Amino acid sequence: MKPILRSYLAEVNLGTTTPGNGQNINIQDYPQLRDVYICGLEIFDSNQLALSPSGKTVVSQLKGLTITLMDKFNMEMVYQYPTFDLNPANVGGFYRDIKPFYLQLTKSYVTILDATTVSANQSVMVNIFYITAKDWDKYKNIYGTGK
Amino acid sequence: MVQGNNIECLKTFRMRIPLYNEQGNSQPGQKYFFPDNPIFKGKNIVGIDANLTGTGGDLNANGDQNKGILINQGVAAYVYCTIYGADQSEKFYNVPLRSFFMMPAINPITSKANPRRVKPYFGEIYPRKSFLFFPTGTSPFTNKAYVSLTFYYN
Numbered sequence: 001m002k003p004i005l006r007s008y009l010a011e012v013n014l015g016t017t018t019p020g021n022g023q024n025i026n027i028q029d030y031p032q033l034r035d036v037y038i039c040g041l042e043i044f045d046s047n048q049l050a051l052s053p054s055g056k057t058v059v060s061q062l063k064g065l066t067i068t069l070m071d072k073f074n075m076e077m078v079y080q081y082p083t084f085d086l087n088p089a090n091v092g093g094f095y096r097d098i099k100p101f102y103l104q105l106t107k108s109y110v111t112i113l114d115a116t117t118v119s120a121n122q123s124v125m126v127n128i129f130y131i132t133a134k135d136w137d138k139y140k141n142i143y144g145t146g147k
Numbered sequence: 148m149v150q151g152n153n154i155e156c157l158k159t160f161r162m163r164i165p166l167y168n169e170q171g172n173s174q175p176g177q178k179y180f181f182p183d184n185p186i187f188k189g190k191n192i193v194g195i196d197a198n199l200t201g202t203g204g205d206l207n208a209n210g211d212q213n214k215g216i217l218i219n220q221g222v223a224a225y226v227y228c229t230i231y232g233a234d235q236s237e238k239f240y241n242v243p244l245r246s247f248f249m250m251p252a253i254n255p256i257t258s259k260a261n262p263r264r265v266k267p268y269f270g271e272i273y274p275r276k277s278f279l280f281f282p283t284g285t286s287p288f289t290n291k292a293y294v295s296l297t298f299y300y301n
Contacts, residue, residue: 001264001266001267002267003268004268004269006239007239007242008241009227009240009243032237032240042246044243044245046224048243048246048249049224049245050224050225050287051225051282051284052282053227053241053280053282055285088246088249089249089250092264093249093250093261093262095266125243127246
């Protein structure tokens with residue numbers, strides 16, 4: 001695990017109706033996560049988070065969900081990665097390091113592959129580790145060169 | 148000192164953060180600020196670890212310095228932690244407290260100690276603006292409770 005310089009907990013709410021199989025839920029815009037290089041992420045289920053900061057219940061299972069992360073060139077840098085493997089509780093307490101890339105959060109999304117594992121108004125909690133673009137030159141040696 | 152998989156530091160400091168106000172009341176949605184501590188001034192944090200009590204926990208410290216009841220893994224699932232950097236900007240926003248303690252201290256199947264993974268949060272922090280909170284609509288504990296965080300720093 002590389003050093004975590006900044007982190008932001010993003011909430012992906014599944015909406016007021018239960019999503020169907022194959023549906024993509026886009027991640028909403030967070031001003032703090034504009035112009036950033038993502039370096040790693042972790043995702044939690046209800047065993048670690050009983051309620052989201054906004055008071056929503058958290059998904060109880062991650063096996064039916066994947067995440068796709070896009071860069072600023074609309075490239076799918078992380079494509080349909082199983083969210084179960086991003087929960088440190090399932091992988092020996094580690095979080096996943098990513099070779100940093102310039103994140104385009106609003107085009108990134110969570111895909112529902114098994115709708116029976118989720119309910120309406122639940123949230124997927126994604127903790128994103130990042131470096132701001134203005135700090136990138138200062139810290140890029142820690143992470144290797146990104147785009 | 149070396150702890151976990153990749154944390155190497157010169158010193159550690161365990162901080163107790165009460166989840167109640169001066170009257171002893173706790174309120175959902177309220178910010179519970181870290182005690183101001185000059186020990187962090189000019190120091191570089193290299194990792195943060197939570198200490199939890201109860202089943203799977205690593206510390207029995209109820210009543211430590213009259214702080215109250217140390218929270219357990221179940222209560223920790225309600226608590227979030229925001230830490231400010233030395234430049235007083237939000238550095239780590241709404242970190243789930245439970246994520247500082249991802250693995251139970253003891254493996255329930257093998258009864259052996261799990262390896263501890265200290266989260267490598269890095270940089271100078273400003274404790275006076277940093278805080279804990281738990282969301283509105285919850286009251287996960289009835290007694291005066293507190294959080295214990297161990298900081299690894301150089």
